[in-house]
Amino acid sequence: MNIVIAGDGEVGLHLAQELSMENHNIIIVDPQEDLIRMVESHSDLLAIKGDSTSIEVLKNANIKKTDLLISVLHDERTNIVTAALAKQLGAKRSIARVNNLEYLLPANLAYFSQMGIDSLVCPEDIAATEITSLLRQTAATEVFDFSDGKLFLFLIKLGEKAPVSDKTLNQIAQEYPHLDFRAVAIHRNSQTIIPKGNDKIMVNDLVYLITKPGGIDSLLKLGGKTRIDIRNVMILGGGRVGRTTAKRLEKNLSIKLVEMDKEKSAQLVNYLEDTLIINGDGRDIQLLEDEGIRTTDAFIACTNNSETNILTCLHAKKLGVKRTIALVENIDYIDISQNLGIDSVINKKLATASHIVRFTMDAEVTSIKCLSGINAEVLEFVAKPHSLITKKPISHMNMAKGAIIGGIIRGEESFIAVGDFQVEENDKVVVFSLPEAIHKIDRLFN
Numbered sequence: 240m241n242i243v244i245a246g247d248g249e250v251g252l253h254l255a256q257e258l259s260m261e262n263h264n265i266i267i268v269d270p271q272e273d274l275i276r277m278v279e280s281h282s283d284l285l286a287i288k289g290d291s292t293s294i295e296v297l298k299n300a301n302i303k304k305t306d307l308l309i310s311v312l313h314d315e316r317t318n319i320v321t322a323a324l325a326k327q328l329g330a331k332r333s334i335a336r337v338n339n340l341e342y343l344l345p346a347n348l349a350y351f352s353q354m355g356i357d358s359l360v361c362p363e364d365i366a367a368t369e370i371t372s373l374l375r376q377t378a379a380t381e382v383f384d385f386s387d388g389k390l391f392l393f394l395i396k397l398g399e400k401a402p403v404s405d406k407t408l409n410q411i412a413q414e415y416p417h418l419d420f421r422a423v424a425i426h427r428n429s430q431t432i433i434p435k436g437n438d439k440i441m442v443n444d445l446v447y448l449i450t451k452p453g454g455i456d457s458l459l460k461l462g463g464k465t466r467i468d469i470r471n472v473m474i475l476g477g478g479r480v481g482r483t484t485a486k487r488l489e490k491n492l493s494i495k496l497v498e499m500d501k502e503k504s505a506q507l508v509n510y511l512e513d514t515l516i517i518n519g520d521g522r523d524i525q526l527l528e529d530e531g532i533r534t535t536d537a538f539i540a541c542t543n544n545s546e547t548n549i550l551t552c553l554h555a556k557k558l559g560v561k562r563t564i565a566l567v568e569n570i571d572y573i574d575i576s577q578n579l580g581i582d583s584v585i586n587k588k589l590a591t592a593s594h595i596v597r598f599t600m601d602a603e604v605t606s607i608k609c610l611s612g613i614n615a616e617v618l619e620f621v622a623k624p625h626s627l628i629t630k631k632p633i634s635h636m637n638m639a640k641g642a643i644i645g646g647i648i649r650g651e652e653s654f655i656a657v658g659d660f661q662v663e664e665n666d667k668v669v670v671f672s673l674p675e676a677i678h679k680i681d682r683l684f685n
Contacts, residue, residue: 240264241263241264241266241304241306242263242264242266242306242308243265243266243268243302243308243309243330244267244268244308244310244311245267245268245291245311246311247269247271247274247312248274250336250362250587250588250591251267251311251312252267252278253589254309254311254591254592254595255284256284257592257596258596259283260675261599261677261678262678263599265284265285266285266286266301267285267286268286268287268297268300270288270289270291275288287299287300291312291317294328297325298328302328302329302330303328305329305331306330306331307332307599308326308330308333308334309333310322310336311591312336315342318336319335319354321333322354322355322356323354323356326355326356326357332358332598333356334356334357335351335359335360336361337361338361338363338479340361343359343361343364357598358594358598360591360595362587362591363478363480363483363587364483365587365590365594366480366541366566366587367480369585369590370480370539370541370564370585373564374469381393381394381583381610383608385606385667386653388452389651389652389653390449390450390669391450391455392423392447392448392617392645393447393455393459394610395445395458395459396444396577397445397446397462398442398464399442399463401442401461402460403440403461403462404441404442405439405440406439406440407436407437407438407439408422408434408437408438411440411461412436415457415461417457418457418461419450419451420450420655421449421643421646421655421656421657422440422446422448423447423448423617423643423645424446424447424613424615424643424671425444425446426446426447427441427443431615433642433643446462447617449655449656449671451646451655467536467537467561468536469492469536469537469562470492470493471493471531471534471535471536472495472535472536472538473494473495473530473532473537473538473560474496474497474539474541475496475497475538475540475542475547475548475551476540476542476543476548477496477498477507477516480585481539481541484539485507486510486511489511489512489513489514494511494514495514495517495535496511496514496516497519497521497527497530498518498519499520499521501518504517504518517530521540521547521551522550524554527551527554528558532558532560533559535560536561536562537560537563537564538555538556538560538564539563539565539566540552540566541565541566541585545565545566545567545569545572548565548566549579552576553579562582562583563583564581564582564584564585565584566584566587567586568586568587570586570588570589573586589610593616596616597618600618600681601685603620603623604618605619605621605667606618607619615671615673615674616671616672616674617645617670618669619648619667620667620670620680620684621665622662622663622664622668623684624664625664626664626684627684628668628683628684629663629664631661632658632659632660632661633656633657633659633660633661634659635659638680639672639676639679639680640676641672641673642672642673642676642679642680644656645669645670646668647660647662647666647667647668647669648667648668648669649666649667668684
């Protein structure tokens with residue numbers, strides 16, 4: 240696929256690197272000379288310096304033969320103009336990053352469709368959605384549901400009291416035959432293992448599991464985890480992620496939001512109805528103590544500074560907060576953050592990639608989740624009539640190295656992928672995949 244990415248920073252570069260691993264032809268358009276030089280010196284990607292709203296620049300990027308244009312600059316107006324222009328100039332599909340949540344309302348999406356824009360993506364909205372999901376499933380480090388909750392993906396960090404630690408997956412299946420789940424990945428010492436039956440899971444492993452809704456509580460218990468009753472939440476940072484999260488939670492939970500900027504605090508008072516706004520520096524431990532952090536159930540740090548978010552979450556944990564979530568924009572910090580004891584990490588670049596990658600697939604992908612803890616994705620494919628995946632049972636399928644089928648959804652029923660299960664046309668199939676295996680898996684469903 241020929242893809243043009245218009246960006247002015249890390250999101251565009253991350254997307255380009257992610258998609259280039261899947262053998263797409265990528266051209267980056269960026270106004271920054273420094274970033275262009277960095278791209279050219281560290282990768283084989285073609286980079287063009289210029290304004291993506293320039294017709295001449297888009298023509299130089301061969302927009303007429305482009306399958307997908309992705310505009311992810313910080314300025315949403317530039318993205319909208321770029322995506323609309325690209326479509327008029329011949330791009331088959333266009334995606335624009337926006338910041339204004341009003342644009343995402345179903346009633347308003349038609350206006351952008353009329354302009355030729357196929358999809359809008361808002362990283363802050365996606366991040367806020369992930370945070371609210373994590374507060375619903377409080378024992379998991381990461382959680383994602385497929386087909387409205389018919390199957391769940393869980394990431395559990397195996398606790399010291401976990402009954403299943405130091406046991407193989409075959410042993411666990413024999414001892415707990417009532418459990419209906421599949422382990423799709425084990426992350427240990429910065430390495431990812433696609434597990435087989437004789438692989439052991441050990442204390443502090445990050446284990447990715449596919450399960451039906453009814454198996455969640457049992458799996459959490461075997462992982463040494465217990466659900467936490469969340470009632471009081473403190474949010475650090477009143478930017479788009481912080482205020483969107485507060486807006487979604489304030490009707491059901493007691494929310495305190497700490498924001499350093501006085502003018503922004505005043506705006507938040509008008510925007511949020513049932514949230515207590517505290518104007519102050521969230522790095523001030525005494526301030527957090529005075530505002531009752533010791534009796535807080537969950538602490539969410541989502542300022543624009545990753546280091547601040549990591550450190551304040553660690554302080555919150557030390558002061559007895561049961562659940563900590565940090566917005567970490569530096570991908571290199573994610574593994575470190577989880578090893579330090581932060582419960583969950585949110586990354587907007589990965590969240591944005593989750594939304595966009597599906598547009599690069601030949602097969603039909605109904606949902607996709609780029610995982611925060613590891614460089615991997617979980618996708619929900621639709622098995623097309625006569626596709627290869629419908630020809631043989633799963634156990635006889637020549638699966639790509641680095642990929643594993645976790646579960647299947649057929650109508651209103653869900654199944655864990657085991658043994659000789661036969662995928663049928665129109666089934667939705669949940670697949671865990673490392674980046675290098677995605678294009679091979681794509682062929683099975685197309």
